[in-house]
Amino acid sequence: MRRTVDQFVETKSTGHQAIVRMIEDLFAYRGEAPPEISLALRLTEDLDLDSLELAELSAMLEEDFGRDPYSAGIVPDTVGELVSFFES
Amino acid sequence: MSAQHAYGPREHYDRVGAAWSFLLGSELHYGVFDTPDEELPIASRRLTRMMAEAAQLEPGARVLDVGCGSGAPALYLVVEHGVHVTGITTSVGGVATARARARTAGLSDRAEFLERDGMANDFPSGSFDRVWVLESSHLMRRRDRLISECARTLKPGGRAVLCDIVLRRELPLEEVRERRAEFALLRDVFGAARMEPVAAYKKLLAEQGLEIDTEVDLTARVRPTFSRWRENAAQHRDEVVALLGGTEIDDFVASCDVLDGLWQDGTLGYALLAAWKPV
Numbered sequence: 001m002r003r004t005v006d007q008f009v010e011t012k013s014t015g016h017q018a019i020v021r022m023i024e025d026l027f028a029y030r031g032e033a034p035p036e037i038s039l040a041l042r043l044t045e046d047l048d049l050d051s052l053e054l055a056e057l058s059a060m061l062e063e064d065f066g067r068d069p070y071s072a073g074i075v076p077d078t079v080g081e082l083v084s085f086f087e088s
Numbered sequence: 089m090s091a092q093h094a095y096g097p098r099e100h101y102d103r104v105g106a107a108w109s110f111l112l113g114s115e116l117h118y119g120v121f122d123t124p125d126e127e128l129p130i131a132s133r134r135l136t137r138m139m140a141e142a143a144q145l146e147p148g149a150r151v152l153d154v155g156c157g158s159g160a161p162a163l164y165l166v167v168e169h170g171v172h173v174t175g176i177t178t179s180v181g182g183v184a185t186a187r188a189r190a191r192t193a194g195l196s197d198r199a200e201f202l203e204r205d206g207m208a209n210d211f212p213s214g215s216f217d218r219v220w221v222l223e224s225s226h227l228m229r230r231r232d233r234l235i236s237e238c239a240r241t242l243k244p245g246g247r248a249v250l251c252d253i254v255l256r257r258e259l260p261l262e263e264v265r266e267r268r269a270e271f272a273l274l275r276d277v278f279g280a281a282r283m284e285p286v287a288a289y290k291k292l293l294a295e296q297g298l299e300i301d302t303e304v305d306l307t308a309r310v311r312p313t314f315s316r317w318r319e320n321a322a323q324h325r326d327e328v329v330a331l332l333g334g335t336e337i338d339d340f341v342a343s344c345d346v347l348d349g350l351w352q353d354g355t356l357g358y359a360l361l362a363a364w365k366p367v
Binding site: 030048050051052054055056058059070075 | 229230259261264265268271272275280282
């Protein structure tokens, strides 16, 4: 049976949803409509996050989750790698 | 995050355009100073003149001004060098101001201004004798697309000139994170900027087959610009507050201090490059 879009959204973990929201916020500040944030998207090449946006993302993650990969010396390439860091 | 407004170049210039002519002067760009106490309009005009010299302009040449602001340098080129300028910007307000200026000066037949993106300008290949990018490249996120569009729209034998703020050292992510309040303030005041090292520009120009023959480091000579901007803020406080509000002028002054600090610690500088497109 095919799932509806809403059901797909509900299957995202809380962490995943929070990360998607943070990335969407970064796009909102740019004045750009965000693309659909899939796990395969690369943070710098596809989403074009610059160093200040990555630094802001790192700070938001730490604030929300109490830890973040960048401070741990890990630089995730994709949204999926970022989500995995918090699910591991 | 401290951003109070969307900071894409289009939104940014439409919002701040009028107030900035008080703060940055009518040319809306840095100055090149012979002495630290020189006036900003003289120093700003010197930068425009240096670019014009590097461009080796000839009367009748067709010039594409990428990121033309409100058109002051473009009209200077028309008057002083007898060229025809097509200025492009993503700012609707910038286009309107530049067109009005051209009309007032009676130059509308030799200076046209269009709302277009420097990273995808839609002009036919080989349309221009010169491509001019004065301090706008740092606002175009895809620098590779900007440079490839410049190279594509140049005629063979044409010349590209560019000047801008450049990154003079690698900034580790930890340092960006630590200093993110400073960088976010700059973004809020000046729009979303991405500085690149001179070497990155040179690589992109070379990849597009352009031959660089001019490279000038203007880092020290532009630095008094920040003092002049602070003085302008003090002198025109009432006008700017009326246009933007009190917080924004205080942020502007604080951002001048941040820039001065980034110049002082060797993070940022200023460079001018020129290159030929081989025949």
